[in-house]
Amino acid sequence: MAEYFLELKGVTKTFPGVKALQDVSLAIRPGTVHALMGENGAGKSTLMKCLFGIYKMDSGEIRIEGKKVNINNPEDAMHKGIAMVHQELQPVLPRNVAENMYLGRFPTMLGPLKVINHKKMYEDTAHWLKEVGMEIDPKTPLSKLSIGQMQTIEIAKAVSHNAKVIIFDEPTSSLSEKEVEVLFRIMNDLRDRGVAMIYISHKMDEIKKISDDITIMRDGTYVGTWKADDITTDEIISKMVGRELTSVYPEHNDEPGDVVLECKGLTSIHDNSFRDCSFTVRKGEIVGFGGLVGAQRTELMEAIFGMRGIKSGEIFVKGKKVKTGTPRRAMNAGMGLITEDRRGNGILGCLSIKDNTSVSVYKKYLMAGFVLDHGKINKVVADSIKKLSIKTPSSREAIANLSGGNQQKVIIARWLANDPDILIMDEPTRGIDVGAKHEIYEIMTELARLGKAIIMISSEMAELIGMSDRLYVMCNGYIRGEITSKEEMTQEKIMSYATMF
Amino acid sequence: MKNSFSIRNPLKKGFSLKDFLINYGVIIVMIVLVVYTGINSPNFLSSNNIMNLMLNMSARLVIALGIAGCVITAGCDLSAGRMIGLGGCIAGILLQRADYVGKFKPDMEPMNILVALLIVMAITACFGAVTGFFIAFLNVPPFISTLAMMEIVYGANLIYTNATPLGGYTQEYTNLATDKFLGLPWLVWIAIIVAAVTWFIFNMTRHGKYMYAIGANPQAAEVAGVPVKLTMILIYAKAAAFYGLAGFMLGAKSGGASVNLGLGYEMEAIAACTIGGVSVTGGRGKVSSAVIGVCVFELLKAALQFLGVDANAQWIALGVIIYIAISLDIRKYVVKK
Structure with missing residues (x-):
């Protein structure tokens, strides 16, 4: 048997104008958990999409047990023993567990009539659920289950396909601590049975706890692979961000004025969203909000702008308490919001x-x-x-x-x-070409000079550091850190706040 | 990036026959139809017939203008037909002659015609506001909300009138269909005024602009500070007021009304709007779209009659024209991927 069950070698993928992946390699040993790490946009998802045939790679090869294979689509990957548990689960909520597990491949009977064999479907489902240690009636509708349970069903589905490699894309992002424990127990079981797993996550402590090998990617390139015991958390962070900042940002050195917006202890009506967020923004200041995808920055801003519910906390505009509730009221209170999802x-x-x-x-x-x-x-x-x-x-x-x-x-x-007095810009340069990006930076700086208070959410490190006069870093719904001086704004510092789960 | 919203390439100049046919196909069909029918049966273009056609179109246009607002916000209004029935019946009861033998309310003097009209419109507008409330605040889809209101209004009308057919209207009321001002019957003038008012609302008021914004992208409209809920209620209330007016007009034209007045007109009005170019996906449509749509629809019906097409086969022809018109219209907006 080959040393590696799955190997990706020299994978390169370009999109118009962007080199998304450049000569990336990944080798997975059977019976291990292999962590795949990198910042937002490092190319982890692109690599997985190449593996599943969703993207066609420009060059590079995939080997399974040493043999070169072609994978054209996710179904193909499934047949070759590769399955994925997605970050965003897409279950058919009103239908039951068994139907979700066998969707698209229902067991049939009576030959060409293809009548669905419900008895077999329920029995098989019960069998696979038991395999992953989940005791639940296969007839339970999915809408009655927690996110963690739905994820376990996804895993059971992968196991039922006899998958040899299961990819977990940020599986713990919406799980409670207890559910994470259950997940890890299942993963350990799978490991003992010789299943290999690719584990994509930003949570350092989890990585250290569960993984055997760690591969780090940065800006679409392969940085290296280490045994989990041979590398420290700090080393991982510095290898993830270690790059020069190249773009040029307009100068902005004006002394900011009075506090225009102050938020105290904002907490979402939802359990896993933003919690106890307090911050201030002053006149003529550009305040950055950093964090990883899923840090609830957008949710926080949309709540301030009246688009989402707030359970507790207060918002003050120019010292006066305001209740936003609807975008129209937020607008009348002197706010503006440029949303992340421009088309939506x-x-x-x-x-x-x-x-x-x-x-x-x-x-x-x-x-x-x-x-x-x-x-x-x-x-x-x-x-x-x-x-x-x-x-x-x-x-x-x-x-x-x-x-x-x-x-x-x-x-x-x-x-x-x-x-408006306050302009919130959520990923203002997403999906915009370089020239226009610079123009937008100029406009933002000009607005700050004119005395607007600007909040900028950005997932681009360079932009965040280049544009912000001051910045907050969020993680898992909390504001984990504030960086007040330009000198202290380093990628390492931001990343360490952003991973304080 | 290609997107499905492109109407035309702004950088492309010059004339293309294909584009011309797609953009003006409906109008061309209408002209060809009128000319052909006019040649084959000269009576079609007689002043008498044209006057009759315009009378037919007047009430239909008012209905279409009301429904256009709903369609522009990517909705629809199935309650229009029953609202027309209610409007027609209330107007009829308020405007029966004092000496009419079968008078519904024998002791009531006929009302001032303008007051009666305002009462009719106010009542239907209230029903429309309720429809809008369910759509805006309780997120009931327009199709269902207006379907429910359709049943409620019909029931209310049955209880109110006991399903009695109404007649014996005051001279003043029925004269609206016969008396002329500057050569056109009053009913036609009413339709023209309503079209002008609607144009003003659509183009010159915040409400109109908000309506288009909601139709284009309701989430974005909300973020931009558009009062989405209030606007939706106003749209359905205004539309219902128009249906009431249309019922009043139809009563004047036929000199009577019953609970079934206007039955099925909502479908014709939606069809007319879409034929004229109001997009069912929302955000697009003008007053002229409704005018063109109603003209095409009514001219087609009349022309088929004059050409001696079997009355039953006419329904098929109407269906076919809807298919053709909408397929052509959609081509303006959908870019091949």
Whole structure:
């Protein structure tokens, strides 16, 4: 038997303009847990998608038990003994455990009639559930189960496929401590039976506890593989972030003014979301929010902007307590929010640039109290197109026809027209090309100079350090650290706060 | 990146016959139909028939303009037909002649016509506001919310009128269909005024802009500070007021009303809107879309009659035209992947 059950060698994958993976290798020994680590965007997911045939790799090879194989799609991978437990589970909630386990491959009877053999399905399900140590009626609807239990069912499904490699993509991100224990028990059982596991996670203590080998990736490249006992947590962090910051960011050295926004002890109505978050933002200041994906930064900001429920805590704008509750009220309190999901809740796709820019400010441009003054609106829109250098043939063009960067500028123009005191920007440069990114940085700096308080969520280390005057780092719903001086903003420091689970 | 919203490539200039046919296909079909029918049966274009057609279109246009607001927000309104019935019956009861033998309320004097109209519209608007409340605050899908209201309104109308057919209206009321101002019957003027008011609401008020924003992307509209819930209630209340008005108009035209007045008109109105270019996926549609849609629909019905097409086969023709028109219309927005 080969030393490694699964090997990926020299995997390279480019997307237009980006080298996502460059000569990455990964070798998994049977009966081990292999941790795959790296920052957001290091290429872990891309590598797994190449393994499952979701992406076609430009070059490189996959070997199973030493033999070269081609994997064209996830089903193919399943047949070759590779299964995945996804970070975002996609169960069919109203249906029961057995139906979810056998979806797409129901056992049938009566030959060509293909009538579903319910008896066999339930018996088999019960068998596999027992294999992973879960005692539950196969007829229970999935909606009655906890996330941890659903995950166990995913694992049972993988085991029922006779999987030799199971990939866990951040499996503990939404589990309670007790559920994590159960998961680890199952993983240990699987290990004893010779199943190999790839474990993707950011949680250092878990990695140290469960894994045998650790492979670290950075910026789409392979950094190295170590035995878990031979490497310390600090070493892992420094190997994950060890890169030079190259981009240039506009200068911004003004002394910030009074506190404009103060939040005290904000706690979500949901258990696993943001908890006890307190922070302040001052006039003319750009405050960064760092953290790993899933740190609940977006949720916190959306709650402040009235889009999500808050169980306890207070929000003060310019010293006055406000209750936001709806975006409209947050807007009237002097806030603006540029959302992370531009297509989902940013742009009004089929409407014009003019409509997209002016939708929040009609109140300011009324004649006789109710008739829209299109002359004035046109002027404001034309001004912002010029000021933000939005590239478009005319203000009547549908926003969906613009590039990502120009769409983002229109959304910025929308909030500028509204003149908020506080502007929250959630991943303001996501999916935007380099040139437009720089323009957005310039706009942000200019706004800070004009006395706006700016909150920026960013998952890009370089951007976070380059743009922020001060920054908070969140992890697992808590604000874990505040870094007040530029000198102290190092990748290592941010990463250590971001992994304080 | 390609996206499915592209209407046209802004950088591409020049004339393309294919684009022209796709963009104006419906209007071309309408013109061809009118000319062909006009040649084959000259009566089709007689002033008498045209006047009749316009009377038919007037109430339909008012309904379509009401429903257009719902469709632009990616909704629909199945209660329109029953609301028309309710509006027609209330108007009829309020405006029966004092000396009419079968008078529903024998002791009541006929009301001032304008007051009666306002009462009708106010009542239907209240029902519409309830529909809107369920859609906006309780997240009931428009299809279901308006379906429920359709049943409720019908029931209310049956109880109220005892299913009695109404007639014997005051001269003043029925004159709306016959008396002319500047060569056009009053009913047609009402439709024109409603179209103008609707254009004003859609284009010159915050409410109209909010409606388009909600239709384009309700989540984004909410984040942008649009009062989504209030706007939705207003849209359905306003639409219902229009249905009430349409019922009032239909009563004037036929000189009577019953609980079944307007039955099924909501489907015709939705079809007319979409034929004219109101997108069922939301965010797109103008007053002119409703006008064109209603014209095409009514002209087609009349033309088929004049051409002697079997009355039963006409239904098939209507279905086919809906298929063709919508397939053409969708092509404007869907870019091949």
